[in-house]
Amino acid sequence: xxxxxxxxxxxxxxxxxxxxxxxxxxxxxxxxxxxxxxxxxxxxxxxxxxxxxxxxxxxxxxxxxxxxxxxxxxxxxxxxxxxxxxxxxxxxxxx
Amino acid sequence: xxxxxxxxxxxxxxxxxxxxxxxxxxxxxxxxxxxxxxxxxxxxxxxxxxxxxxxxxxxxxxxxxxxxxxxxxxxxxxxxxxxxxxxxxxxxxxx
DNA sequence: GCTGTTGTTCGATCCACATCAAACATAGTA
DNA sequence: TACTATGTTTGATGTGGATCGAACAACAGC
Numbered sequence: 001x002x003x004x005x006x007x008x009x010x011x012x013x014x015x016x017x018x019x020x021x022x023x024x025x026x027x028x029x030x031x032x033x034x035x036x037x038x039x040x041x042x043x044x045x046x047x048x049x050x051x052x053x054x055x056x057x058x059x060x061x062x063x064x065x066x067x068x069x070x071x072x073x074x075x076x077x078x079x080x081x082x083x084x085x086x087x088x089x090x091x092x093x094x095x
Numbered sequence: 096x097x098x099x100x101x102x103x104x105x106x107x108x109x110x111x112x113x114x115x116x117x118x119x120x121x122x123x124x125x126x127x128x129x130x131x132x133x134x135x136x137x138x139x140x141x142x143x144x145x146x147x148x149x150x151x152x153x154x155x156x157x158x159x160x161x162x163x164x165x166x167x168x169x170x171x172x173x174x175x176x177x178x179x180x181x182x183x184x185x186x187x188x189x190x
Numbered sequence: 191g192c193t194g195t196t197g198t199t200c201g202a203t204c205c206a207c208a209t210c211a212a213a214c215a216t217a218g219t220a
Numbered sequence: 221t222a223c224t225a226t227g228t229t230t231g232a233t234g235t236g237g238a239t240c241g242a243a244c245a246a247c248a249g250c
Contacts, residue, residue: 001183002106009104010238011097030197041239043198048237062196062247079174088096105208126226136209138228157217157226 004077007052008084012037013045017054020068021085027058027065099172102147103179107132108140112149115163116180122153122160 008014012035019033030042037045046066049055053076056067073081103109107130114128125137132140141161144150148171151162168176 001179001181002104002109005100005104005109005179009097009100012238014097014100031195037238038240039197040199040241044238047198059246062194064197077178079178083172083174083178084096084100086096107208124226132208133210134227135211135229139208142228154217157224159227 001077004052004054004080007048007054008080010045010048012041013049014084016045016049017068018085020055020066021070021081024068024070027067029063029065031063096172099147099149099168099175102143102149103175105140105143107136108144109179111140111144112163113180115150115161116165116176119163119165122162124158124160126158 008017015035016033020028030046031039033042035042046055046057050057054069054073056069058065058067068081070081103112110130111128115123125141126134128137130137141150141152145152149164149168151164153160153162163176165176
């Protein structure tokens, strides 16, 4: 739980989850994410999300495909995904 | 949103919220929380939770009473409180 | 074999933040 | 007034973790 909260508390990782959810159920290789970090940093964030049980990786050829573990997460933390994947509006609003 | 997630991602603050929720609707002065931090650290954590909109403070005499902003939080982030205030079992379980 | 692509790992750096101790502020009480 | 209790603020310290670059590993195609 603590681990999951810390995982989603990072803006990079949150964006990562959202991009992943947006293309669901497609599995996305690490390289195609649009994020302001180098590939080593990206690899780190993927590891954190994986450890937290939020996503799963699967090797296919030279690339590693990522899948959001939606069902498992929903079972362990009901409502979490619905909450954090929300298209905020919280950034622009509140003006 | 980001601010709220970072707020609840800290174990001290999470415990603080849970202790507050456990005694609801009673308002709790800062000093009675059972946490492994000094009073200055505690004051810091209260400030973070306040900035995140999770609780409210009210002066009464020499003490400052804390109230969980349950309704407001539920309106802004539906399901969040139900999720993070859950009595985990996630610590002991998974054995 | 060699080269390019994808991702991980390692080492170093940097910074936000959690923490503490001490000083301060305010309210109550003697 | 002085003293105590409750919190806040400030300044300093330590540390986890986010980041980068370079080296490395595995795979595909030449």
